[in-house]
Amino acid sequence: xxxxxxxxxxxxxxxxxxxxxxxxxxxxxxxxxxxxxxxxxxxxxxxxxxxxxxxxxxxxxxxxxxxxxxxxxxxxxxxxxxxxxxxxxxxxxxxxxxxxxxxxxxxxxxxxxxxxxxxxxxxxxxxxxxxxxxxxxxxxxxxxxxxxxxxxxxxxxxxxxxxxxxxxxxxxxxxxxxxxxxxxxxxxxxxxxxxxxxxxxxxxxxxxxxxxxxxxxxxxxxxxxxxxxxxxxxxxxxxxxxxxxxxxxxxxxxxxxxxxxxxxxxxxxxxxxxxxxxxxxxxxxxxxxxxxxxxxxxxxxxxxx
Amino acid sequence: xxxxxxxxxxxxxxxxxxxxxxxxxxxxxxxxxxxxxxxxxxxxxxxxxxxxxxxxxxxxxxxxxxxxxxxxxxxxxxxxxxxxxxxxxxxxxxxxxxxxxxxxxxxxxxxxxxxxxxxxxxxxxxxxxxxxxxxxxxxxxxxxxxxxxxxxxxxxxxxxxxxxxxxxxxxxxxxxxxxxxxxxxxxxxxxxxxxxxxxxxxxxxxxxxxxxxxxxxxxxxxxxxxxxxxxxxxxxxxxxxxxxxxxxxxxxxxxxxxxxxxxxxxxxxxxxxxxxxxxxxxxxxxxxxxxxxxxxxxxxxxxxxxxxxxxxxxxxxxxxxxxxxxxxxxxxxxxxxxxxxxxxxxxxxxxxxxxxxxxxxxxxxxxxxxxxxxxxxxxxxxxxxxxxxxxxxxxxxxxxxxxxxxxxxxxxxxxxxxxxxxxxxxxxxxxxxxxxxxxxxxxxxxxxxxxxxxxxxxxxxxxxxxxxxxxxxxxxxxxxxxxxxxxxxxxxxxxxxxxx
Numbered sequence: 071x072x073x074x075x076x077x078x079x080x081x082x083x084x085x086x087x088x089x090x091x092x093x094x095x096x097x098x099x100x101x102x103x104x105x106x107x108x109x110x111x112x113x114x115x116x117x118x119x120x121x122x123x124x125x126x127x128x129x130x131x132x133x134x135x136x137x138x139x140x141x142x143x144x145x146x147x148x149x150x151x152x153x154x155x156x157x158x159x160x161x162x163x164x165x166x167x168x169x170x171x172x173x174x175x176x177x178x179x180x181x182x183x184x185x186x187x188x189x190x191x192x193x194x195x196x197x198x199x200x201x202x203x204x205x206x207x208x209x210x211x212x213x214x215x216x217x218x219x220x221x222x223x224x225x226x227x228x229x230x231x232x233x234x235x236x237x238x239x240x241x242x243x244x245x246x247x248x249x250x251x252x253x254x255x256x257x258x259x260x261x262x263x264x265x266x267x268x269x270x271x272x273x274x275x276x277x278x279x280x281x282x283x284x285x286x287x288x289x290x291x292x293x294x295x296x297x298x299x300x301x302x303x304x305x306x307x308x309x310x311x312x313x314x315x316x317x318x319x320x321x322x323x324x325x326x327x328x329x330x331x332x333x334x335x336x337x338x339x340x341x342x343x344x345x346x347x348x349x350x351x352x353x354x355x356x357x358x359x360x361x362x363x364x365x366x367x368x369x370x371x372x373x374x375x
Numbered sequence: 376x377x378x379x380x381x382x383x384x385x386x387x388x389x390x391x392x393x394x395x396x397x398x399x400x401x402x403x404x405x406x407x408x409x410x411x412x413x414x415x416x417x418x419x420x421x422x423x424x425x426x427x428x429x430x431x432x433x434x435x436x437x438x439x440x441x442x443x444x445x446x447x448x449x450x451x452x453x454x455x456x457x458x459x460x461x462x463x464x465x466x467x468x469x470x471x472x473x474x475x476x477x478x479x480x481x482x483x484x485x486x487x488x489x490x491x492x493x494x495x496x497x498x499x500x501x502x503x504x505x506x507x508x509x510x511x512x513x514x515x516x517x518x519x520x521x522x523x524x525x526x527x528x529x530x531x532x533x534x535x536x537x538x539x540x541x542x543x544x545x546x547x548x549x550x551x552x553x554x555x556x557x558x559x560x561x562x563x564x565x566x567x568x569x570x571x572x573x574x575x576x577x578x579x580x581x582x583x584x585x586x587x588x589x590x591x592x593x594x595x596x597x598x599x600x601x602x603x604x605x606x607x608x609x610x611x612x613x614x615x616x617x618x619x620x621x622x623x624x625x626x627x628x629x630x631x632x633x634x635x636x637x638x639x640x641x642x643x644x645x646x647x648x649x650x651x652x653x654x655x656x657x658x659x660x661x662x663x664x665x666x667x668x669x670x671x672x673x674x675x676x677x678x679x680x681x682x683x684x685x686x687x688x689x690x691x692x693x694x695x696x697x698x699x700x701x702x703x704x705x706x707x708x709x710x711x712x713x714x715x716x717x718x719x720x721x722x723x724x725x726x727x728x729x730x731x732x733x734x735x736x737x738x739x740x741x742x743x744x745x746x747x748x749x750x751x752x753x754x755x756x757x758x759x760x761x762x763x764x765x766x767x768x769x770x771x772x773x774x775x776x777x778x779x780x781x782x783x784x785x786x787x788x789x790x791x792x793x794x795x796x797x798x799x800x801x802x803x804x805x806x807x808x809x810x811x812x813x814x815x816x817x818x819x820x821x822x823x824x825x826x827x828x829x830x831x832x833x834x835x836x837x838x839x840x841x842x843x844x845x846x847x848x849x850x851x852x853x854x855x856x857x858x859x860x861x862x863x864x865x866x867x868x869x870x871x872x873x874x875x
Binding site for chain 1: 448
């Protein structure tokens, strides 16, 4: 087995999608002035509810929808705390992460009566989509075709989000809220509504990210299976400056690292060591971030005579 | 004669406090009404009620003969009332066009049509002769340009009555001229303007009608041709302004000596360029200049808040350059900073804590590293009385004080150090006429005691009133030093713009 063969890149593309989806959700929140540290919890909630939906309905579509719904509910809880109750979003986000970790572990026992992980061989995973025409092209076909629909949806979401931000009126107003909330309010923009909208959309995207994790490769749920991907998504969001295309780039980087860490295990590197890779990159990425990232609020008021 | 706007017996109570007591104003089409008054006179409250940000306790607003009630700014905007806020409400990352059209964006097939928006802005800018570059980022615009964006925004929203809240506060003299022209032109086009200010010379230039407020009441309503600056000032302050204390002739020895001071300039233009300056004992040296010509850096360099690349700074016998801020202060330097929030106070600190800053080093208030508050409170109360600092209590957060009151507190604190040398940067920024008088008085008194003062101000009148010598800064250099007698506003303006 070679280190960097075609299947490595194929798996990298698969690894990207949860990070990309969650990072786009995080970007939406950042753009309305809410720094959402709860991505990790939202993904986990999505992963768990997708499995629950799958187990009880037997339908993959329903599973994905319940995944999104579960994540949206948690996301709304976060929104309630951060917007309505004006809690510090960082604290609320961390609380969400721990809440979901506990809640899903508890759910595993309460619903499936298992510890650690749940697996049922009757559950159906996400289908692989073969794209006509592209499928036939050598190399490219192998690379781009045959992924789960959520992988394609992730990239599509990035493009749609780009159009939304920079071409539509509502997107323009969303950006305005994040840049200067006071000014947006003085213009009579519906700031709170836009913020809740972003929170819900973030929930949906994170739910899809979770569904990809639990249904994409092996159809199962394990405790804390997100393994820090929500935080990596957060970094991807910051590295990409909350810009959809930038986020695609940074997610690509982290997806590659994720895939690399798995691949290196095949070269008899210790798992514990290879699992560090994405995080080492994260630390390096932080050097380049400095204080850029999603700029918001701080309007630098000059004092006046 | 019909009025486009009448506000009748407007009253606003906050608990027991009467912010507005039966204030009435009226405005005709194409008229400029100036509402003048000191801080806390009730100007802002009155305008907030007109703009729908506050609900009146009683009184009525009659717009074009109709009785109206506004529940929010959107209501006011829809009824043709626009407000240019004192602190601009701009998105610095957005273009000029985006800032103007936001809220009423032109659309095509549901998408934001930026091209049409830019064209509309261009049209509006031509129509009202308000010059902006539609595609520039608002954050890259000068303060004057940013204000023009705000005015265009209000016009774009269809305002017929435009409220300008302290519009000249942040502008350079040239920008003020331009703004006054714009106001006159807008009035000529049939827009009615309400100008909130406490700068009387500007009022006398553009206003048709002037309403004076004091302590929440109308103390006068006059037409421009029937009044003058002195009468307005008396109405505003409630007493006649005193003449400033006579200056004592002093020929003191050099106190602050700055030699060949340079900051920056290896590859690009230096911020301070080989600058030398001396302030003697018993002298006020004023620094005039358009802001951004190195004045701020000069102050920061002297006070030790910024590193210098070359040169020396001496205060009396002490060499200052290379030493810490604390050392410089104990060597006899006090500093009224130009930005009170950045350098002068902590917003979250209480009034008492803000006052105490620096004093905890003094032996009197520091007993083996424990702070003694008792003696200090007396001192603080003395300042509050002398400068009429309005604060609910000593425990109020500094950030909750109005800008003028916080400024007075900082001025009192820095004067209270009783140092040989004082840097006064924009000492009266945001304070009203009465308090300005006290501050000017205190600075001259300090000079007469034989102390040296370096005054930096963007207000030429202030420079001309106080300074013994005036140094004009342009592009990091002192281009000329004029004596008090030879300096005029015209001469200084030319020098400030880089001319001879």
